[in-house]
Amino acid sequence: MKATLEVINRxxxxxxxxxxxxxxxxGATFYLEPSATLDIDVFVSFQTAPGSSLIxxxxxxxxxxxxxxxxxxxxxxxxxxxxxxxxxxxxxTEEALEQAIETEVEGxxxxxxTAEHLAAIALKTGRPKDCARILQFIESGILDTNRLDSIxxxxxxxxxxxxxxxxxxxxxx
Amino acid sequence: xxxxxxxxxxSKRQMRxxxxxxxxxxKIKILEKLRDxxxxxxxxxxxxxxxxxx
Numbered sequence: 001m002k003a004t005l006e007v008i009n010r011x012x013x014x015x016x017x018x019x020x021x022x023x024x025x026x027g028a029t030f031y032l033e034p035s036a037t038l039d040i041d042v043f044v045s046f047q048t049a050p051g052s053s054l055i056x057x058x059x060x061x062x063x064x065x066x067x068x069x070x071x072x073x074x075x076x077x078x079x080x081x082x083x084x085x086x087x088x089x090x091x092x093t094e095e096a097l098e099q100a101i102e103t104e105v106e107g108x109x110x111x112x113x114t115a116e117h118l119a120a121i122a123l124k125t126g127r128p129k130d131c132a133r134i135l136q137f138i139e140s141g142i143l144d145t146n147r148l149d150s151i152x153x154x155x156x157x158x159x160x161x162x163x164x165x166x167x168x169x170x171x172x173x
Numbered sequence: 174x175x176x177x178x179x180x181x182x183x184s185k186r187q188m189r190x191x192x193x194x195x196x197x198x199x200k201i202k203i204l205e206k207l208r209d210x211x212x213x214x215x216x217x218x219x220x221x222x223x224x225x226x227x
Contacts, residue, residue, distance in 0.1 A: 036207040
């Protein structure tokens, strides 16, 4: 993954992408025990097409294919890892991207979303694997509850959080 | 829950805690091994055959 991150960082240096942050299972691995995943979700601020307000992934595709990397469905395979480049689709992911934490993997600089943003995004997405991740976050005790409350409240997710509590903890929560 | 089961669960919790506390680079290496294993399992012909049979 080191080589993959080096390529993504080069894309940033070359101006193809702006700030980026790792989310999904790889992002969660920063805080939790690793869980098997086959891809990397990279949230990234994209350039807009000239003369348009539409966000386009085209420069990413063009850059990577010109460097010999191939597309596989919604992924670009970079140094053996399928990478999904995702624009921040809402205010929550936009904020998560903005507040991402700087870290490193084997000496390579990278950015990871905060645990509270990852939990909030998982709550919003709501698939079974997202629920499992939230439970892992809760069990690990790593979440800053004040910060999480503020994020959930700001992005209209408090009711969903209540439902999650009732579903998984019943009257205990 | 029996005392034995309680110990097993506690030991698992401790192990998960220890792994979670590893440096990110170390955890990425574990992630890569897990991925390789998942891919190996997915490409096993027996598994593919049973998948196609539904």
